[in-house]
Amino acid sequence: MTKIRMGQNVPHAFGACSQTMITIGLAGLLAWHSALSNYLFAPSAGMAISPLFAAFFSASLLVAYCYASYRADSTLLSHARLAAWFIACIIAGSVAACLIAARLLPTWSIYVAAVVVGFSWASCAFLWAGIAANSSLSDTFLNLACALVLASAADLFFMHGGDVRSVIAAPFFGAVSLAGFLASLGDSIMPNDQILVRPQNTRTYMRIAAAATLFAGALGVTAGSTAHVATEIEMATINENVSTVALVAGIIALGAWLILRNRATFIGALRVFVPVIVGIMLLNIVALDRAQIWLAATLFSWRLLCIIMFGLLVSVSKRGVISLALIFPAGWSILSGGYALGTLIGQSLCPLYVTDSQSMFVVVVGVAMTTVIGAMLMFAGNAESIIPAESPCPELEPSKSSVGENTGGEKADRAGIVTLDDFVEPPNSPQIAETAESARKGPLDEACGKVAATFHLTERESEVMMLLIHGHTRAAIAKKLFISENTARAHVKSIYSKLSVHSKQQLIDYIETKTKA
Structure with missing residues (x-):
């Protein structure tokens, strides 16, 4: 069995068959997330607080759960426990989603089910990140691009199969993701070095966290305002458009990987994503006659942001400065928390102030400006300093210490901060x-x-x-x-x-x- 250290890029940790299972499993995860989200829109219509808010707020609690669990038991990340956790989340999330879709729950129970759905999705994303961390960044990029294409095609297939097929979409996709996870888990480990060293370029992490929160919040406002007036018929059309946009985006990402190969990176994808989402927000203002297209693109942008941040968090863990078991729950909680806050604003506050087309214009401009501010924060400095650059021949790279390397980023304030210089010797030590x-x-x-x-x-x-x-x-x-x-x-x-x-x-x-x- 291959053992992978954080901060060490190993491009062939999995064979071709395992990479195929990872792609299928990730496709199941993305399609499962899509189905879970789709189920929550229609029940949100007319409610003061959307079940979407409950779902994504509970996802932001992942960091608290992981921290408490690791403090109680440092061996939590064993194969058996990882498998049991994933199985429990898939079953709980799928059952809760089906109950919501079938309208079998009273109003208060919908929020409970939404909490279960949100936390289950966040947990499964975290567990899949542990699998992805053992592949090279190039393989992870390819896996996610192929998974997005497969997941979008599967979404469209189930959407055209009537109510029955739509209801069973969540358990079906969950089962596919579970099968891929269990098959991949046998050949991998979850990196679980308990690293508590604070990185030297702290401001870069904080700036990117703030930018991600603003992006997620802006997209959440759109989702919340859409959910407030959603009907099942309208959401069926919107969801089909979202899946179509996702399919196109997946094909573009796959084409980018085929052209760029090892030069295709998640930070590069983020650099493309940011101006595109800003442009989409502006098109919502100047091209209202195509509102349905821009709405679908905006709603899909949240899913795309999740995919990019998934890859970025895995990439950051490979730097070796902070454990995946710490960085992923923290980063995912920030992202989900920002989206939850945005849905709350979109669901409860926007309808109170949006009474005419001029007020709606003001809201759209505010969302677009929030996105622009997030973009400025994201690339105000050297964001690449926290992402490891993958060598064309990673297998020849020397192994790095698990406490990381000095990235040469911004200088930390030495007062009260433990930096890498306090722990790391020069490379030729x-x-x-x-x-x-x-x-x-x-x-x-x-x-x-x-x-x-x-x-x-x-x-x-x-x-x-x-x-x-x-x-x-x-x-x-x-x-x-x-x-x-x-x-x-x-x-x-x-x-x-x-x-x-x-x-x-x-x-x-x-x-x-x-x-x-």
Whole structure:
């Protein structure tokens, strides 16, 4: 089994068959998200607070759930628990969505079901990010582009199949995503290094978070105002238009990858997305005769923003500065929270003030200006400094420390901030060379590699185990790997738990038996 360290790009972590399963699974995830969202629009008509708000607000709680879970159990990200979590989310989200679509719930229960739907979607996106993190960024871009094409085509197919086919869309797509996830999970791990180092270019992260919130909020206003007056017949037409736009966008993204290959990046996609969405907002003002087209493009833009941010968050985790288990829930919660706030404004406040065409014009201009401000924030500085550039030959790149590298971005205020310079030695540090050299010697180290593969140890846990059997203390391990002693203890505890040993001597004895096998 291939073990992948955060910050290390490995383009062939999965074979061709596995990449196909990832693409199918991601297509199921995108189509599932589309079905869940479509079910929530019609019940929102005329309500003061939209079920859309409840759904996306609950999605923003992912970061709190993950933080509490990891604090309680550092081994939460085992294969069995990941599979159980995904299965539970798919079942719960699909059942809740079907109950909403079939109009079998009283009004108050719709909000409860919406909360379940939103949190389930966010959780599944997070779990799929763990799979994507083990592929190269180029493969992830290709997988998502193909998935968008497949998901859009499947959406259109189910929309033309009558009420029955529309209702079963969510459980069907959920089952497809589940099958792809379970097939891919067997060949991968979720990167779960517990990294608490604050990145040096903090302002860049904060600026991008603010921009994403503004983008999501602006798109949420459009969704909320649409949901307020939506009927099932109108939404059927709108949803079909949205899926058609999604299909075109997926084909364009796939074509971009075929032309650019390794040069196709998520930050590049974001640079294209930003002016396009600003243009769409402006077209809502100057070309009202094509309002249905611009509305469909605007509603699809939220789904496209989710896809791009999915790739960006995975990309940032590969920098190695912050764990995927921390950056993805935080980033996704910011995105979902901004969209939830936007839907609340669009659903409850806009109808109060929009009484004529002039008032509507003012609202549209306000949304467009919000998007422009978000664009200015997004690219006011060097956003690429937090995204790793993928080498044409990533397999030849040296391994990076899991606490990351100094990106050379904006200088942090040293007062009260722990920066990477406090932890990271220069690339040619003799300690790093010594650790890398020791990892290449002897049958004991080969036995460690076999044990790590058998028990699904992370790359960092494999390094800690190797140093343990060579007699290093936890303090020495922390110093050599540039991590805190608490983090070193957490890794040792996780190793002991996975191998069912209780001391360093038992670990050494077990490894030695493997050298004789």
